[in-house]
Amino acid sequence: MIHDTTPDVDLALFGALGDLALRKLYPALYHLDRDGLLADGARVLGLARQDIEGEDFRKRVREALKKRVKAAVLDSDCLERFIGRLDYLKLDFATVEGYEAIRDWREAAPDERPMTVYLAVPASIYGDICRNLDASGSLDDETRVVVEKPIGYDLESSKEINDAIGSVFPESRIYRIDHYLGKETVQNLIALRFANPLFGNQWNQNQISHVEITVAEQVGIEGRWGYFDKAGQLRDMVQNHLLQLLCLIAMDPPSNLDADAIRDEKVKVLKALKPFSQETIGRDVVRGQYIAGSINGASVPGYLDEEGANTDSRTETFVAMKTEVANWRWAGVPFYLRTGKRMPEKLSQIVIHFRQQPHYIFDPDQRSLASNKLIIRLQPEEGIALQVLTKDGGLDKGMRLRPGPLHLDFNNAFPKSRIPDAYERLLLEVMKGQQYLFVRRDEVEYAWRWADQLIAGWAERDMPPRRYPAGSWGPVASIAMITQDGRSWYEDY
Ligand SMILES: NC(=O)C1=CN([C@@H]2O[C@H](COP(=O)(O)OP(=O)(O)OC[C@H]3O[C@@H](n4cnc5c(N)ncnc54)[C@H](OP(=O)(O)O)[C@@H]3O)[C@@H](O)[C@H]2O)C=CC1
């Protein structure tokens, strides 16, 4: 089926044998190819330092695809067509020798086409790669570069990395990935908020009492101790994914759908995030670290017993917090954020709690029920539910209220369309040259500024993280944190 095919484009993939490439990028490219969204002439050059031949490389990618792509959509003709697009170049990314082979690969294309460079490598070598590409004459005025998160470790290191990329590429050709922006429901947030007057007119502190954002992961460290222990959940998940979700909920309507119009509004939200004081850190923020426990009936080790662990580590694997966007739209509306590893299930959802009616006429015992909630579910299934109150059915119930969802489950509502993985959408947008799902430099830097002051506050307090058993919803203190405001984390759907 042919949709809106991209122009002939070449993709140079650095880190072509790494975890991200094998697990996410080839499957995403395969699906684009299968759906007719890769142009006939599109080519992919895999770059890595392993000394293997092109045929071995193609074999590795074929195996990865057989493992990762659902059998029902793994069509052998498509698979071989996709594999036929792949070439391999052994290269040490840190030195300029060998880069001219990229220029030669481009020159061997049957026609002139733009190149996208994807850096699926640690951010510490982004600068080297950009400079070497430039010095070897492999770039032109249309080349785009895609970079992965995390961009640095704090504001200062992110500036260094952004400066290094920016010394070669202008901002208009830099695509900073936050894969949460590629998720179907996240995009739907924009449609929901700005296409539906029903919500658009209610979206402020007069009508909304509070907002919850939960990103619970069932996985632990997945063999990434070296990276994760230096980062922690705040840098790994909050500074980027949760703040992006918060921005999409809190931003003012952009004047159009242009990348900069949207990103300007997100930046205003990041600037308006209230900084923490020592008092609010103690009261409104909970850091946790998992200890041994069980998930789905299977025992799992604690964080300090994970492979490669340093047993003194105080790195947090869980964070919950209450924050606020200090502006006219949101003044006084708490945003409760929570994310952690080794939680009972994989669950990402946003819950908008609307205020109660000013005058209440039903059973006083049911008063706490009497508000609407909008539940935006990102994972595992994607959908939107609006919880409304109706009369409980039956002759014997009198005027009893019953909360129930008006439910839009995307899999059921649109059964014929497969919900694409975030990386499919993001790769497609890069190839089309559209930046609105990518993060601009100032967004990254304002997010770091906010995260840095919280991390500095933690360091000053010098407190160990609170323990929580793997398979639980985090430290008990994270429940107490929201209960102190007379609220609770939303559990139903
Ligand atoms: N994996 C994931 O799920 C996610 C990853 N990311 C980001 O994506 C990027 C890639 O991550 P990931 O795939 O996990 O990392 P990996 O370490 O699995 O892959 C990186 C690849 O780059 C290669 N490489 C590193 N330095 C050089 C060099 N100087 N010359 C040649 N090759 C080099 C490595 O080669 P070798 O194997 O020989 O060392 C490896 O194959 C990182 O920035 C990460 O933060 C972001 C979100 C999720």
Ligand SMILES: O=C1O[C@H](COP(=O)(O)O)[C@@H](O)[C@H](O)[C@H]1O
């Ligand atoms: O960026 C990251 O995201 C994953 C979670 O992504 P999801 O799409 O599965 O929700 C997280 O596990 C990882 O630590 C982090 O680096």
